Every structure is written in structure tokens, then in C-alpha cells.
Amino acid sequence: MKKTWLIVRREYLTRVRKKTFLLSTFLTPLFFALMLGIIVAISLSTKNDDLESIAVVDDSGLFTADRDSSHSMIFVTNGKTDTSDFEKKGYKAIVYSPRTGPNSTDRWKIFSRKTVGLMENQQVHDKIRNEWEKKQLTKMGVNIYSVDSIKNAAGKIGIDPIVLQDGGEKSGNSGIAYGVGYGAGFLIYITLFIYGSMVMRGVMEEKTNRIAEVIISSVKPFQLMMGKILGIGAVGLTQFFLWVILVGLFFSLMNVFLPPGMLEQVNGATSQMPGNNAEASEALAGLAAVQVGVSSVDWLTIIACFTFYFIFGYLFYASLFAAVGSTVNEDPQDAQSLMLPITMPIVLAIVIMVSAIMKPEGNLAVISSMIPFFSPVVMMARIPFGIPGTVPYWQLGLSMIILVLGFLFNTWLSAKIYRTGILLYGKKVTWREMGKWLMK
């Protein structure tokens, strides 16, 4: 135990003290802020660049006004312009309506010299559709304003699920479940994505520095592996939480200094970013949805379980990375290709979670919340439905024990692989020999 602690301490301190650690810890949020700034700038500048004048030719006589109701730049003309002279009259494009009526499904056409951009096309489309809808409704004698308020009211309808228990009622919330499950899965995935390879490379450190023999003649390989996984794992967690705090700080600063409208634009802009950031904002949106139902759930339990499952889920996967690292002797590239298969189960876990939420007591949900590859995500999605209502204590306990045991098993396995692999120096081992070493 003492030696493991020594190793944890060294692994942690040598990494945290490095200049690169400090730089990346503080520069990454700054970089993130800078990116956001650029995105804001870009989205603001494109916003000014509004629709150019577009002529709409409507033979049905539905559009009578010169402009659409939102006073944007669409001009509605009646037969005064055609494809031959729209440019001369200062229009960028010309839109022809088909013979429009309530039953018409003919498509509209837009003509232009330069290609109309996707966004622009969409805007034109939306505007015409809106106008058309309004015009049709007014024509039928409906009050547009009352339609708007009905739509608004419809959007506000929500359903609060209530779970009947012996002691009374308890509200459950699948939105929270989704948010928490997704949040756990997402956090584990991202931290592994960033720090998994660090664990892997860390495990190879002794081999590349050729100090492995000295270390192995001082400590058990299991102690070394445990120390490494915990130490490097803690580095990852430290950096990750610093980031969360810094980004949080940054966002609250932004809330104070920036006008709210601008922030909405930023949100709009970030959600269009591809890849991880889309996932990130989705997760954030999930978490935001969670906050709506805060009061109805036992937050203390959820936070405690979340912390447990996040840390041990992370350690479980980190120990897999360690196992991969210990199969490789010196060339890090050999290991790189094995990283993807390790992170795949997390994605699978998220898929399982989605269906587990629909049936949190079903076989799939119960079984997969016992399997350590999935339990951090799936169990976290089940817990908000209620303990011990949906998740009996024994299930929670068993799932936690299996997760911890899984982590210990992986560590043990990687220690065995390590000890075997370290001394091979290019020799080929027979399976029989490997089996023999595993047993010792």
C-alpha cells in the first residue's frame, strides 16, 4: 500500500509540476474563449449581411403588400419584373410562385445568376412559407394573433411523471435521467479521449527509460500499475476540473459583460459546430434540461452516485488503456491503433442508455447496468428514476462492486502483461508460457 502511494505521488507530482501541464491547463480555456470570440465575431458579421433584394412574382394575387410583414428585403411584385431584367432592377434573384391555392403542391422556383446560398435559400423559403400561411389563414377569416398564442400555449404543455411508492408519490423524470446518463457517458468519453493515451504512454515510461528492471525488482507490477493508473488518472481529473471551473468562470463573466442577445447568437453558432462540440452542447443542453426538474429528485444521491460512477468508470477504462500500454514495448504507434476499440464500448453504452431510459426496469437496462463497460452510463441513467423504486439497493451495490472489481481485474491483468512483456525483448512467447505466467 505504501509503495503504491509513493508511485501515485510521483506520477502525479512529476506531471502536475511540468510546464506543459500548467500551460495546457490555463491556455486551453483561453483558446476556447478565443475560439468563441471568433465565432461570435463571424456570426455577428454575417448577420449584418442580410438578404439582398429578391423579387417575388406571384400570379395568384395572394401577396399584395410590397414587402413581407417582417419588413425584410423581399419585394413582392406583380408581373412587373421577369427573368430578363431582374438584375437591372437591382434584385439578386427572382422567385416565381406556382399557381398557388390551398391545394396546390407545386414547387416554387428561384432564379439567379449566382448560386443562392443554402442559408439564403432557407431564409427565403421560411419567409415565403410564413407569409403564405398567414395569408391563407387570414383569407379564411382566422385571427392570426390568436393562432400565435395557441401555438405558444401548446408548446408549454409538459408532463411530469409521478412514481407511486409505498410512502406516497415521488416524481421521476426521464429528462433528468437522460441528462445524467448522457452527462456521465460524455464526461467519461471526453476525459478518456484526452487522458487515455496519457495513461498508456505513462505505462510505457519505464520501458522507454529502461528503468523497468530496477522498478520491478523493487515493487510488484500490480503496485506499479495501480500507482500509475491512479496517479495519472488523478492528473487528468485535476486538469479536467480546472478546465470546468475556468470555463464556468469565463461563461459567468460573459453573462455579466455581454448583452443577452449576443449570447443567444453564440449559442446558435456553437451548436452548428461539428464533432465533439456538438456533443458538448448537446450534453450541456441535457444538463440544462435537468435543472428544470431539480427539486423533484434526490440530488445528494445522484451527485454521490455520479461521482462514484464517473471516477470508477474513468478508472476502469483507464486501466484498459494501461493494459494496452503494457503490451507494447517501445513503439507508441503500436498502441495507438488499439485506442479506438477501447473507447467504442462507451459509445455503445450511450446507445444502450437511450433505450434503457424508456424501460429502466427492463432486462437490457438491468443487465447492462451490471456490466462494468456500460454501468457508469446506464446505471447513472436509471438512478434518477428513484432508489430503491426503480433501482433496488442490491442492484446498485452489485453494480458498484462489479465496477470496482472490474477495475482491479484490469489492473491485475495489465500488471501481468507488463511483467511478461517487459522482459521479452523481441522474443516470441508461446500461449502456454503466457498462461503459465498469468497464473503465477
Added chain:
Amino acid sequence: MHILEVDHIKKYYATQKAVDDVSFTVAPGSIFGLLGPNGAGKTTLIRMITGILYPDEGNIRLQGRVFNAMRDMMHVGYMPEERGLYKKMKIGEQAIYLAQLKGMSRSDAAEKVKAWFVKMDMQTWWNKKVEDLSKGMGQKLQFVITVLHEPSLIILDEPFSGLDPVNSNLIKEEIYQLARKGKSIIFSTHRMEQVEEICDQIILMNKGTKILDGSVSEVKQQFKENLFSITLAEPPEESTHDSFSVISTSGTNLVVKIIDGYGPNDVLHYFLDKQSTILSFFEIMPSLNDIFIKLVEGTPLARQFEKLSA
């Protein structure tokens, strides 16, 4: 009581008998030479003694008890042939860390490290990193780290490779001192001249088996060829006698081989009878190098991989 007893240990790899039925003992306070050409199985043997590898068969006893890597680790100090330390870690800190891993307390370790650094003239290295050291300096540091926790058995694999004569002597002196304090040192090498100087006892390995065992003088006795060197005042004339045959002559010096059944006195009598003035007369002992080459000669230079049906 022996500090280390190695009893019929075997280690077979898939294609090689790396160590094949080797036994020997090491006495406390002795310097023990483990010799052999490249690929003889020395490193495998050492790895089994340090608990890095498990023997397929046989026993290793340390201080009379069956060797248990976990319990006995701190009694063994091992300097592997492939030297290595954490390159990015500061030297003082690293030495303390490695001593702690061997089971020392932090304060003890710090004290010992400081004492050794003074002794080896390394005080200024404390806050340097290993990557800043030259190869020889690294070697010195590695030696200090190996003996820091005062193990009773110290295993050094080629300790002098890469060291200049001054530092070699420094380390040699430390080895003598450790032996005087009752520590046993196993010293693996293929450099015979060092062994001759330092070791009390040697074994010679080749192709995984032990082919020689004993003290340096015993081994030399065993392999001497009854050669004597005689230096006379004047160049000798043709000398023939039943008791010896002349191997070579150069100027006033003769090398003779005494025939079985006769002794050095017979040779001396012959020359005295001839009224020659004898300036010197001594037995030529074979060097370990000669013995080594003689024993290993004829085996292929490189070990071949073979199919084992193990």
C-alpha cells in the same frame, strides 16, 4: 551460512535453454564473478535471482530462506546491464524515490543519498536531471542507487562498462568496502581482467550451463599447464632432459613444460648441473582470459536458436 544458494535452476524459453540446471552458492562478504560469453544465460540467471523472472525448476534461497521476491526485495540491490533512470526527474529526488520504493523511510533515504553524494563527489548534481548527465556520470549515479538501501546482496551487471579508469577505481574501491562490511556482491561480466583482480569466487557459464566453479586460484590451478619460465644469465644452449620439454626460447628466457612425474626441482637440478646462472624461475599461471577462451572455444560465436520440445 551462505547468503545465496542457487539450486538446480532451469529456465527454458521457447527456442532456448537459457539457464539449464545451474547451482552455486555465494558466501557472505565475498565478491562473486559470474562469467560467460554473450548469450550464456547470465542475465536470465540474474533476473531469476532478483525475482523478475521465475525459474521453471529449482530453488533459490536467500539467507537460508526460499527467495520470496516481495519479502526479500529490499535485501537485494540490482544494477541491470540496460541502465536507465527517469530522464526527466531530478537526481536527488529520484534517488530518494527509488530508495523509498525499496522500503526505506523518506528521512533515512534522504540522509543516505546525501552521504553517498558527498562520498562520490556528486553534491552539485542534486537538482540536475538525469538527461543532463554523461554516460559515465549516469553509471555512477546508478551504482549509488543500487547500493543505497544497504542490501546484503548486490548484483552488478557489467558495472564498469563506460567508466573511465578514475571512476572505475572509485567504484571498485566501494565494492571492496561493501564486501568488507559483509555484503556479498555478484558481478556479472565478460571482461576477465577485472574479475581476476576483484573476485574471490567465480563461475563460468556457457550456453546456459555452468562449466566452471571455484576460487580464482583454484581455477588457475585446475587449468595450469605446468609451464615454467626460466631466465638465465647467458643464452642457453640446446637443452633436453626427461623432466621437461622446451616450448619456446627467446634470448636468455626459456619457457618449459614439465612432464608428468617430474617436478620443478628436477628442472632446476638440470640447469644447476650445467653450471647455468639462474636469474629467475617461476610458474606461468594461465590468465582467466586464456581459460575462458579455451573453454568457450569451439562453440559457435553466437547462440543459435533451436527448437525445443519443452
